[in-house]
Amino acid sequence: MKLPFAESFITSKLDDVINWSRKFSLFQYPFVTACCGMEFMAVYGAHYDGARFGSEIPRFSPRQSDVLFVVGTVNHKLAPVLKRVYEQMAEPKWVVAFGACASSGGFYQNYTAVPGIDRIIPVDVYIAGCPPRPEAVLEGIIQLQKKIQERGPRGFDGINPTAEHPVPRLSRE
Amino acid sequence: MADAAHPPEPRGEAKLPALTALLEQKFSGQVLAHHAQHGDETVVIARARMLDVFRFLRDDPACRMEFMIDLTAVDYLPRRPRFELVVHLKSLSLGHRLRVKVPVAEEQAEVDSITPLWVAAEWYERECWEMYGIAFKGHPDLRHLLLYDGFRGHPLRKDYEKGLAQPLVPLRPVRERWNYGERFMPVNPEQEDQAS
Numbered sequence: 001m002k003l004p005f006a007e008s009f010i011t012s013k014l015d016d017v018i019n020w021s022r023k024f025s026l027f028q029y030p031f032v033t034a035c036c037g038m039e040f041m042a043v044y045g046a047h048y049d050g051a052r053f054g055s056e057i058p059r060f061s062p063r064q065s066d067v068l069f070v071v072g073t074v075n076h077k078l079a080p081v082l083k084r085v086y087e088q089m090a091e092p093k094w095v096v097a098f099g100a101c102a103s104s105g106g107f108y109q110n111y112t113a114v115p116g117i118d119r120i121i122p123v124d125v126y127i128a129g130c131p132p133r134p135e136a137v138l139e140g141i142i143q144l145q146k147k148i149q150e151r152g153p154r155g156f157d158g159i160n161p162t163a164e165h166p167v168p169r170l171s172r173e
Numbered sequence: 174m175a176d177a178a179h180p181p182e183p184r185g186e187a188k189l190p191a192l193t194a195l196l197e198q199k200f201s202g203q204v205l206a207h208h209a210q211h212g213d214e215t216v217v218i219a220r221a222r223m224l225d226v227f228r229f230l231r232d233d234p235a236c237r238m239e240f241m242i243d244l245t246a247v248d249y250l251p252r253r254p255r256f257e258l259v260v261h262l263k264s265l266s267l268g269h270r271l272r273v274k275v276p277v278a279e280e281q282a283e284v285d286s287i288t289p290l291w292v293a294a295e296w297y298e299r300e301c302w303e304m305y306g307i308a309f310k311g312h313p314d315l316r317h318l319l320l321y322d323g324f325r326g327h328p329l330r331k332d333y334e335k336g337l338a339q340p341l342v343p344l345r346p347v348r349e350r351w352n353y354g355e356r357f358m359p360v361n362p363e364q365e366d367q368a369s
């Protein structure tokens with residue numbers, strides 16, 4: 001029996017399967033700098049259990065991680081470190097701005113705080129709150145999963161092209 | 174509340190508190206002003222012989238300030254002299270404490286380092302130097318503590334432009350983001366080269 005649309009759907013289905021497996025194996029790199037970290041720990045503790053969304057394994061090497069969680073205030077002195085960690089991550093990669101400080105600088109508008117990490121690196125999901133409740137964080141993870149399922153890796157949808165962040169350099173020139 | 178158990182603070186020409194009196198007697202002319210509130214004494218001393226005063230406070234058996242609690246500065250912008258160095262001292266053995274202030278003029282923003290007396294003051298002085306631009310003569314290692322090489326200006330001075338950031342990484346333009354009236358200044362490339 002001939003399946004309807006048998007030939008024309010193979011490629012797209014394969015993408016769906018790959019994206020499905022991507023979205024349930026989000027190894028996170030916790031870039032935790034400030035008070036939001038407490039709420040981050042709550043999310044990945046047993047009570048709220050981020051593991052339900054396939055993202056329970058923290059990787060402290062950027063090379064092994066898929067999603068960069070920027071949790072807390074980033075200041076201008078730290079910005080080169082954040083950028084370097086991002087550049088060291090292997091594609092495909094995603095970034096979550098966790099909390100008001102990471103999303104917009106929060107209430108810091110001064111000589112030290114970066115006004116939102118999207119001024120340094122591209123961001124996929126912004127989670128609002130100071131700090132966000134664990135429910136909001138889980139919602140953010142679900143949004144990220146939706147984005148991964150629908151659009152695949154970043155750069156393939158024309159939004160946030162990764163050309164401005166090329167393959168990482170091995171030394172500081 | 175002033176009642177029988179808590180008599181009101183003596184006012185007017187009352188007897189000087191112990192530490193202030195001691196300093197007045199030992200360094201007459203160096204104590205520019207003083208006051209005390211709720212048993213906490215404050216003295217304002219002249220910059221010229223400040224190191225002698227601090228050494229006396231540390232070593233004299235009636236003072237014995239072993240513990241430097243805090244060192245910072247205040248910028249009173251229109252006032253002259255513009256800055257005031259504020260040092261908090263405590264004696265752990267005698268259980269008293271003292272606040273010492275030193276007026277510092279903007280044109281000559283340099284004071285003696287008290288790091289040779291209290292090692293704990295080293296990082297406080299580094300912070301005070303980068304935030305207020307007050308140099309510490311005799312400090313062993315006066316360089317940035319919280320800021321970075323290439324940062325121009327002193328951010329806690331009242332005339333540092335509010336919100337003026339000096340990013341180390343060029344900032345990306347962000348589409349569809351309301352701009353909060355940010356002001357940015359590139360970090361001096363020459364100084365940055367020296368740092369790396």
Ligand code: SF4
Binds near residue numbers: 034071100102129132
């Ligand atoms: S958003 Fe609030 S809780 Fe989170 S790092 Fe900033 S100040 Fe702290």
